[in-house]
Amino acid sequence: MTTSETELKALMLASLDGDATSYRSLLDRLSSRLRAYYKGKLARVGRGATEAEDLVQEVLLAVHLKRHTYDTGELFTPWVHTIARYKLIDYLRRTRTSASVPLNEGTEAMAQDDHADAESSHDIRKLLGRLPEKVQCSIVCVKLEGRSVAEAAVRCGISESGVKINIYRGLRMLATFIARETKHENG
Amino acid sequence: MRTDDLVTMLSANVEPVGGGLVGRAISIAVAAGAAVALGIMLVALGVRADLTTTRAIVFLALKLAFAITVVGVSVRYLTRLARPGAEGGISPLAIVVPFAAIALFGAINLGGAPSAHWNRMILGDEWLECLLSIPIIAIVPFAVTIFAVRRAAPTNLVRAGAVAGLVAGGVSAIAYALHCTADSLPFVAVWYGGTIVLCTLAGAALGPRLLRW
Numbered sequence: 001m002t003t004s005e006t007e008l009k010a011l012m013l014a015s016l017d018g019d020a021t022s023y024r025s026l027l028d029r030l031s032s033r034l035r036a037y038y039k040g041k042l043a044r045v046g047r048g049a050t051e052a053e054d055l056v057q058e059v060l061l062a063v064h065l066k067r068h069t070y071d072t073g074e075l076f077t078p079w080v081h082t083i084a085r086y087k088l089i090d091y092l093r094r095t096r097t098s099a100s101v102p103l104n105e106g107t108e109a110m111a112q113d114d115h116a117d118a119e120s121s122h123d124i125r126k127l128l129g130r131l132p133e134k135v136q137c138s139i140v141c142v143k144l145e146g147r148s149v150a151e152a153a154v155r156c157g158i159s160e161s162g163v164k165i166n167i168y169r170g171l172r173m174l175a176t177f178i179a180r181e182t183k184h185e186n187g
Numbered sequence: 188m189r190t191d192d193l194v195t196m197l198s199a200n201v202e203p204v205g206g207g208l209v210g211r212a213i214s215i216a217v218a219a220g221a222a223v224a225l226g227i228m229l230v231a232l233g234v235r236a237d238l239t240t241t242r243a244i245v246f247l248a249l250k251l252a253f254a255i256t257v258v259g260v261s262v263r264y265l266t267r268l269a270r271p272g273a274e275g276g277i278s279p280l281a282i283v284v285p286f287a288a289i290a291l292f293g294a295i296n297l298g299g300a301p302s303a304h305w306n307r308m309i310l311g312d313e314w315l316e317c318l319l320s321i322p323i324i325a326i327v328p329f330a331v332t333i334f335a336v337r338r339a340a341p342t343n344l345v346r347a348g349a350v351a352g353l354v355a356g357g358v359s360a361i362a363y364a365l366h367c368t369a370d371s372l373p374f375v376a377v378w379y380g381g382t383i384v385l386c387t388l389a390g391a392a393l394g395p396r397l398l399r400w
Contacts, residue, residue, distance in 0.1 A: 018203030027194040035190075057193050062400075064197045066340040068208045069270045082271035086342040090399070124188040124196075143196045164202065171197075 009076040016067065027060055034059055034084055036113035041088060053120040054178070059087050061175040065168070094179070120178075127177050131170050134158055138166035209339045210266045216335035217262055217354060220328025224362035227324050232366040242370060250364035250375055256285040257357035257383060261350050265332070268347040269339035279346075282353065286380050293376030311369035314378050320366075321359045321382035322389070329355035329390065333397050341398050348394015349387050356386030 008029065014022035038052035062083055070079050128136055134156055141152035142163065153160045228234075237243045260281050267273045297305055332351045341347035360379050369378075 015201065016204045016206075018201055020198050020201050023201045024194060024198035027198055031190050031194060053190060057188065057190055060190070060193055060197060062340070066271070066400075068204045069340045071209075071270060071273060072206055074273060078272035079270075082342050083340065086271070086340075118190050120188050120190065122188045124192065139196075143199045146199050149200065 005075060005077050008080075012067075012070065012076050013072060016070070016072065027063070030063065030080060031056055031060065031118075032113050035118060037084060038088065039113060045092070050119070050121050053118050054122065055087060055091055056118070057120045057122065058091075058175065058178055059084050061171060061178065062087060065172055065175060090179075122178055122181060124174075127174055127181075130177060131173055134162075135166045135170040135173070138163045139170045142167055209269050212335045212338060213262060213266050213269065213332070216331045217258070217328070217358060220331045220355065221358045221361065223327045223331075224324050224359050225365075227327070228362040228366055232320065232363075234365050235368050237368060243368070246370035247364060249372075250367065250379065251361060253285055253289050253375060253379065254357050254360035254364055254383075257282075258354060258361065260285065261353045261357060265336065265347065265350045265354055268343060268350055269336045269341050271340050271342050274343065274346075282350075286384075289372070289376045289380055293373040296372040305373075308371045309373045309377055311371060311374045313367060313369045314374070317363065317367060317369065317374075317378040318382055320363050321356060321379070322386055323359075324362055325352075325355040325359035325386045328358040329386070333393075337398055337400065340400065341394075344395040344398045345391050346394070347398055349391035351394070352390020353383065353387040355390070356383035359386070 008026065011022045011026035011029070015026055034056045035052060038055045039049060042048070042052050042055075059080075063080065066083065070076065128139065131139070137156035138152055138158075141147045141155055142149060147155070149160050149163050152163045156163065156166075158166070235243065235247075238247065264277050264279065264282060267277055297308060300308060329352060332354050333348070336347055336351055360383055364379075369375075
């Protein structure tokens, strides 16, 4: 087992317990690894850094929404790598590229590329604006302004479990918007 | 959007997540699908009336054993297919075992009987009813199973769809077995096995469209 596996898995386990600091650090590390992975893959089909960043963000959202599918008894890196590869194939398919990219290169998703300012083509404010009102309110309060779920419940006028459900639904809708927008722009 | 901002957003007030959710969701879906399948069988077809003879009971047990084995093995496989990177832990060949076993028993049974009886042993009176009932009863179990798998993260959509179809076909066969009075091994091998395979093929064809995330 490599150090990165041990380290990332420890962060993932803490994240699943609700440790926000570990989760932030995990997502940061994953971003730089995913960025290097996608830049390398997309360069071969003539796509640039912005498209790579679109994919990085799609995968980060997927990791977040699908984190319940990680079995803590298994290795963490194959889980992430499988998602990264799935999203790459899905992206290439929906943007209808005919070029073939060799996909089976094991641990390549574990390369590194740090660009703290890296930007995708999506405008989060615009995307948020397309969400239903209560969903938007829940996400803005808890996820952007950092308020507690209880505070958000009062502000948005719904129950606490309603806020949690809305956040999950909202992030899922954002992921769908992002995937669709990418298709629209490039396809 | 800066990736850094997305990371900040995702990690703000993150909720703890429990383990074993995928397996639980799929098991619940299959149980719910089975309940619906049994309901449809009871209302539309009814339980076979001749369950007083030993032969009827033996054959019912045999059909149930076949269908329950298919469902048990395929649910375990499906749970792995629904989680990224977990596919390797189980051999898809395990799925073939119940089908191979019933085909072997059917063939032995045919081999020991005069060929004049073969037609009757394979077709019975109910082959058409079986051919239609199992796929139709499988529709609802298939839908709820797909719904549960979609909530997880399948990455091989053809295979996950196929195994969801297999689960649904097996569940449907459990329900149909309670009605079916065709008591011959070759019949079970051909019509139960065949219709479950049909459900599997339909699932493989629908998987990529229904399971994408």
